[in-house]
Structures are given as C-alpha cells and as structure tokens.
Amino acid sequence: MWSISSLLILLFMGATAESARILFLFAFPAKSHVGAFTPYIEELTKRGHEVTVVSAFPRKQPLANYTEIIVPDTLHAKEKGFNVFEMGDTYFLPMIFFFFLMGSESCERLLQDPNMQKLIHSKEMKFDLVIYEPFFTECTYGLIHKFNAPSIQILPNTLMPLMGNPVGNPNTASYITDIMMEQEMQGFTGRLMNSFRLGTVYLFRKFVVVPKMDALIKKYYPDPTIPSVEDIESKVAFLFLHSHPILHLPKPLTPNTIELAGLHITDTTKKLPQDLQKFFDEAPDGVIYFSLGSNIRSVDMPEKMRNAILNTFANLKQKVLWKWEDDTLPGQPPNVKLSKWVPQHDVLAHPNLKLFITHGGLMSLQESIYFGVPLIAIPVFADQRLNTLRAQKAGYAISLHLNNITEETLNWAIQEMLTEPSYRENVKEASRIFRDQPQKPIERAIFWTEYAIRHKGAPHLRSTALKLNLFEYYLVDVIIFFIVSVLVFITISLMCMRKIFTCMCSKSKTSNVSSSKKKK
The missing domain is CATH 3.40.50.2000 (Glycogen Phosphorylase B;)
Structure with a gap:
C-alpha cells in the first residue's frame, strides 16, 4: 500500500x-x-x-x-x-x-x-x-x-x-x-x-x-x-x-x-477600489468609461479635441470615468473623475457601466465584447481603424474619425448608443459567441507551450510550404510551364495547319494544271 x-x-x-x-x-x-x-x-x-x-x-x-x-x-x-x-x-x-x-x-x-x-x-x-x-x-x-x-x-x-x-x-x-x-x-x-x-x-x-x-x-x-x-x-x-x-x-x-483571443481576460472580477466603487454606486444614470489604452496618452491629444470631449461630457447626466495620465485636467467638469490607472476588467464588468469610449485597441475591444459593453471608438493609428469598422459593421460600435471629434459628433454617438438598444443586444450576442469555446484560451496556450517543450519544437507540425521559394509557393513556375505549353501547342498546331493548308493548296493547283492540260 x-x-x-x-x-x-x-x-x-x-x-x-x-x-x-x-x-x-x-x-x-x-x-x-x-x-x-x-x-x-x-x-x-x-x-x-x-x-x-x-x-x-x-x-x-x-x-x-x-x-x-x-x-x-x-x-x-x-x-x-x-x-x-x-x-x-x-x-x-x-x-x-x-x-x-x-x-x-x-x-x-x-x-x-x-x-x-x-x-x-x-x-x-x-x-x-x-x-x-x-x-x-x-x-x-x-x-x-x-x-x-x-x-x-x-x-x-x-x-x-x-x-x-x-x-x-x-x-x-x-x-x-x-x-x-x-x-x-x-x-x-x-x-x-x-x-x-x-x-x-x-x-x-x-x-x-x-x-x-x-x-x-x-x-x-x-x-x-x-x-x-x-x-x-x-x-x-x-x-x-x-x-x-x-x-x-x-x-x-x-x-x-x-x-488565443481573450487570453488576458479572466472570469474572476474583483470589487472596485473604494473611491471607484462609490463613484459607480452613486451614479443613478450610469457611468461612461473613457480610456485610450496604455500606449496612447490622453494628455497628448490636441487641445481642440480635448475641449470638444470636455464640453460634451459636461452636458451629460451620466458620470464619466476618464483614464488620464496627469494629476489635473483643465476645465474638468464635476461629473468627470480622473484616474491614472483603472482596473479595466472590473470596470467593464460593473452593471452600472453604460458605455465604453475607446481607441479601438484589440485588447480593449476583446474585453468590451467579453463583458458585453457597447463602445464608441476613436481609432488613432495602425490596426485600430479596421478593428473598429468591423465592430461597427457588426452593430455594437460607432467609429468616429480622429479629425471629426466635435461636440456634435460625439454627443450624437453617445446619445445614439445610450438610447438604441440594438447596440447592447448585438454586443451581448457577440459575447456569447466569443465565450463559446471548447476550452479557455489560457488552457490552450499552456497545453501547446508544454507540447512544444515535450516534442522539442514539434517539427512534425511545420508546413511543407516552408520548403518552397516564392516562385514555387505561388506556382509561378507551373503557370509559366502551362502558358509556354499552351503557346507551343498553339504554335505547332498553327504550323501544322499552315503546312496542311499549303499542301492542300499545292495539290489543288497541281490538279487544276493537270485538268487544264487534258482539256487542251
């Protein structure tokens, strides 16, 4: 035993x-x-x-x-x-x-x-x-x-x-x-x-x-x-x-x-820090969360754009949580709370959150879908524009061009998102699809990581395409072969037809000459 x-x-x-x-x-x-x-x-x-x-x-x-x-x-x-x-x-x-x-x-x-x-x-x-x-x-x-x-x-x-x-x-x-x-x-x-x-x-x-x-x-x-x-x-x-x-x-x-989309997202959400928890709980009309991620700093945005955003937020009945990298924000409205760091997962999971205004970075987009929060996107560069246009086409986002951020456009987008229920319904459906996987992304990542170690890089999974050069991969040599073959076939066929036609013409002329001689 x-x-x-x-x-x-x-x-x-x-x-x-x-x-x-x-x-x-x-x-x-x-x-x-x-x-x-x-x-x-x-x-x-x-x-x-x-x-x-x-x-x-x-x-x-x-x-x-x-x-x-x-x-x-x-x-x-x-x-x-x-x-x-x-x-x-x-x-x-x-x-x-x-x-x-x-x-x-x-x-x-x-x-x-x-x-x-x-x-x-x-x-x-x-x-x-x-x-x-x-x-x-x-x-x-x-x-x-x-x-x-x-x-x-x-x-x-x-x-x-x-x-x-x-x-x-x-x-x-x-x-x-x-x-x-x-x-x-x-x-x-x-x-x-x-x-x-x-x-x-x-x-x-x-x-x-x-x-x-x-x-x-x-x-x-x-x-x-x-x-x-x-x-x-x-x-x-x-x-x-x-x-x-x-x-x-x-x-x-x-x-x-x-x-591995969603690898960074966990089901376990924590209670918000005391000041944020109070801010959310005491917002009868809900909270709007505004963050441009970790690589784009809100403090660097053009003054005209910042003022348009501030004026729009000041006229909302909702509270706004803004990830802001400085200690102060000139012209900060009373309904806007600043925070240098935000526990984004926990904020997006809070039932009193109504809307997420984001730059459209992929991590934020995945988190928004996972927690079923509709979003307004202000894409800045790289893949963000295509990300947000696809989200807009799917019906759970509104994408605003960076150079078209005015009080009118931003206020319209916010009111449209808050009053039209289809945005939230569409993001909830997207969330159900996103979450419906045979195993969690983290489990999948760990399995294949340890698989690579166990099998010394798993060379048996490498594609044979890696052995081909560019011409072979895109079948350029095969296409050239077929084109040349067809051209050769057509050329030979034309030559044969010409030869046959020449022979037939020659025989016809000979026959005509013979016939002419007999008549004489």
Whole structure:
C-alpha cells in the first residue's frame, strides 16, 4: 500500500520533472503587448515553470518562479517627444518606415543595455523554450540560437502582413485584408491595393528590415556563427495569435498557429477600489468609461479635441470615468473623475457601466465584447481603424474619425448608443459567441507551450510550404510551364495547319494544271 506521503512525493516529482525554464522576449516597448500575455506568464509560473522576462515594464507585485530583466522603454522615452496623435493620418509607407525606424532604434538601445549584454554573454543561463514577439525587433533572434531551444512567436493581434510566414500561413491578398488598411477590402481596387501593400511589406522586410537586424546581431552578439534572421525564424514551433473569427474574418491557419483571443481576460472580477466603487454606486444614470489604452496618452491629444470631449461630457447626466495620465485636467467638469490607472476588467464588468469610449485597441475591444459593453471608438493609428469598422459593421460600435471629434459628433454617438438598444443586444450576442469555446484560451496556450517543450519544437507540425521559394509557393513556375505549353501547342498546331493548308493548296493547283492540260 502506498502511503499518502509517498503519493505526495511522487506527485511533486512528476510536477517538477515537467517544469521548464522559459525565456520571454518583449523587445518592442509597448505595455499593452506585455499585458496581453501577462496572465499566460503567471499561469506558467503557477505550473512550476521558471519564467524569465525581458521587458521595459517591471511588475508591481512579486511572483514566484519569476525573474525580470528590465530594459529601456524607448517608445515612451521623454527625449523622443513621441505623440501618437500626430500619426493619425500617416499614410501606409511612412507608417511602415516609422515602425522600422522605431524597431531598429529600440533594438540598438536594447542590445547596448548592460542587462541585455549580461544575458547575451551569460554562460550559466540555459532555457528550454524561448517565446518572443517578432515586431520589427528581430535582433533578439540571436538568443534563440544561443540557447539552442525551441521557440514560439507571440502576436498581440491577428496576422499582420508576412508575420505568419515563419509557420507557412498563407498571405493571399485576394481575400485576407492587411490589418493596417483603413477599410475592408472591396472589389478590384481593394485587391489591387491589398496586393500592393503586401508586396511592399515583403520587399521592405526582405531588403531593409532583415539586413538591418542581421547587422545588429553581428555587431552585438559574440558568436559569429549565428544564422540569418530568416533561417532562425523558419524553425519556430508555434505562432500564438490574439485573434478570433468574430473580430477578424476567418482565414486558413496551419496546425501550429493557435488563436488565443481573450487570453488576458479572466472570469474572476474583483470589487472596485473604494473611491471607484462609490463613484459607480452613486451614479443613478450610469457611468461612461473613457480610456485610450496604455500606449496612447490622453494628455497628448490636441487641445481642440480635448475641449470638444470636455464640453460634451459636461452636458451629460451620466458620470464619466476618464483614464488620464496627469494629476489635473483643465476645465474638468464635476461629473468627470480622473484616474491614472483603472482596473479595466472590473470596470467593464460593473452593471452600472453604460458605455465604453475607446481607441479601438484589440485588447480593449476583446474585453468590451467579453463583458458585453457597447463602445464608441476613436481609432488613432495602425490596426485600430479596421478593428473598429468591423465592430461597427457588426452593430455594437460607432467609429468616429480622429479629425471629426466635435461636440456634435460625439454627443450624437453617445446619445445614439445610450438610447438604441440594438447596440447592447448585438454586443451581448457577440459575447456569447466569443465565450463559446471548447476550452479557455489560457488552457490552450499552456497545453501547446508544454507540447512544444515535450516534442522539442514539434517539427512534425511545420508546413511543407516552408520548403518552397516564392516562385514555387505561388506556382509561378507551373503557370509559366502551362502558358509556354499552351503557346507551343498553339504554335505547332498553327504550323501544322499552315503546312496542311499549303499542301492542300499545292495539290489543288497541281490538279487544276493537270485538268487544264487534258482539256487542251
């Protein structure tokens, strides 16, 4: 008979035997990108895995089995004067170039950082898995080679152009819309523009981004044998996406592409802090919540826009909770409460919340759908416009253009949202669909993470498309073969017909001559 203590020892040994050392690389300095995967990281530590995170954003609370390597926050560096509102109407090519410059500069500062250099040159540290974000920060790929470990790519979004290439996902411009487009693709013009953008990004990445990242790796890593960025990422085990068909149109995905929309959302909501709880409970007409996320600062918005919002809020009977990054707000109405930090999950779950005014970031959009809160969106840049237009088309959002925020437009949108019940009904239906999954996203993420460790990167799940070059993948050689074959067939056929026709004409002439001679 086994004793209880023996069973406990065996269970403990079984748990620790499967524990792994996991390295997370958040090289792109965006707090929302880290937040999108924080519950996932916390769950891994609860399972006994030792997690090391490279990030610009330190945790506020300690966590067991967790180590931080803090690196510079180059996105919000004060000396850069970065104001995302100035990018609102930036065109496609300048925006791509901006992201490249920001990514390459982030990489340079990241690799120069003493903490990062210590990791790069460490001889004692070893990892069983490297999880990283491939967002113009491919300079971290040298660590994947250094630790010779399986890797997982994570994206806090659906597939961006070419981001699915390392696992063989299709980039079919005829029906898969670039998420940076300002509207859904329609007709020939839409397909033409989508194809142009996809081709431009492909060429820009191949001939500008990748060579730059390869150069940075050679400059800052001591190992001269590190392969190219493209070679390293072609061996990635899985791609984790924060996507769902209700948010992003369905598309074919390879078996090692895992959709995890809602990964950062938990069912467990807590009571609000005392001041917020009082604010919500004592709002007979409800509360409107206004937040532009963690990467867009409300304090940076143009004064004209801010005044239009303030004047609109001042005339509402509802209370307004505004995530505001400063201590004071000039002209703050009495019904508006400011907060530098808001427990967003708990606020969205509160029954007295009537409406969410947001920038349309994917994490906020998912949370709004999950908790069944209709929203007004003021998209600023990147994927936010397409996100919110799709939400508007689904009937649970109103999207306002950044340059059209006036008292009239904002007040109309708020009154329309509060008085028309279809918005809330539609978001409740979207919530039911979003929640109806065979397993929770966090459970799915943990399973496939441990699967990658158990099966040494799961090479059996890699698409055979990865073995094809561009001409082979798009069947250019086959199409050329068929075109040439048809042309050769037509040419030979025409030559034969001409030969036959010539022979027939020749015989006809001979016959006519003979006949003519006989008559004579």
